[in-house]
Amino acid sequence: MDPGNENSAREAAAGIDLDPDFEPQSRPRCCTWPLPRPEFPSQPPQPFEVEAGLGQKAIESAPEKRLTLAQIYEWMVRTVPYFKDKGDSNSSAGWKNSIRHNLSLHSKFVKVHNEATGKSSWWMLNPHGGKSGKAPRRRAVSMDSHSKLLRGRSRMPKKKLAMLPVPPEGALPMSPVGHFLKWSGSPGSRHRDEADMWTTFRPRSSSNTSSISTRPSPGGPEPEVLAVEEMPCAGSSYVGCVPAPRNEGLELLDGLHLASARALLPPSSLAGFCLQHPGLPGPLQGYGASLFNPAEGPLAAGEGCFPSSQSLEALLASDPPPPPADVLMGQVDPILPQAPTLLLLGGMPSSSKLATGVGLYPKPPEVPGPSGLVPPIPMLVPPPVMAEAPIPKALGEPVVAPPADTTSQDKMPQDLDLDMYLENLECDMDNIISDLMNGGEGLDFNFEPDL
DNA sequence: TTCACTAAACAAG
């Protein structure tokens, strides 16, 4: 087909039958028109492109503000005259590819795990709008050397990868247990070589928009563990989690985090931690929270806040009710898999916090939790388990909030440097892996903070 | 130079 003709035809089509508010504007190439942004009224209308714009329209038109790819296609064919006769596989390849491309590429779209077995992910609009639409992972975006390295590798064909003499720096050894290998990015990047897996926790688009994944349904085919967006800078991609039932397939990882959390966290430090995002109807599902409770019960129960009256132990032990229908996981920082408790306690790296603004929010004091208790100030606790994988420089500045109780022995230096405690938290991964290969018995992951 | 877009390679389900 003729790209030029199609493009112009699509431009013409884009303005038809969309909605009464639509104000067609002649434009040479990109279809640009004012788009109301209900979630961010203060923001000026942003220009957007045909496929991306239509995709946005499609999603916005959905009652639940989310659609699967197939539904987006369907919406296109149904709504846009130009696509009406282009729904067949022959003539749809181009524009569908373009739509997929835009969904993946633009930070204004976020992919949310669809708990339904065999279904593709939900695509939603990034509550933060996405920075000028583009996820900061494009080639035009400047990256530091580390990120460039990662990116370069990410697309290296397996053939070439196989020829690499040595494993990538920072890459952990291939896990003897399948679970580890599931810690990958978004589905699309799921099974890249282990180098990517451990050096780039790239979820999806942005670097930002990352994808945390979700706890797969019990009956689900395979637990998709965690999709974390790579982050040269804070990604906007966050992985959402649509009701994801409990997953029993991650005991190993969960166990690791749970154990360390128990050792390090005063239960009260989690109390009142709010995971609700102002731009979203429902509570955000913080990944860190799900580490503690795969079933996400406490979060669901308390508008995304931990009931402060409950101890962590109780939360862990409780058999939570099914999560709400629309639960979004908070945006996850790439560092998350390595330092879950850091985020869990609100110690989100500054880069992520500033750039994405998504994810874990300390509950505002003026909005008391369900229990009416004053939310505690988030504390920074060193990650219990820290792999030796390099931490992006941009992530090296964890947000440190003074603990509520400054007399506590957990008091941390204000200018705590991530690298500093990384060094102090090294552990013998070889031994651990070896133990894991032997069945994991007798493993004790209770790390002392001052190890 | 940047942006929007198409095409396509590639991987996984």
Add this chain to the structure above:
DNA sequence: CTTGTTTAGTGAA
């Protein structure tokens, strides 16, 4: 085949 990610290349602004 579908879904998803990423890169390359092109043309307009």
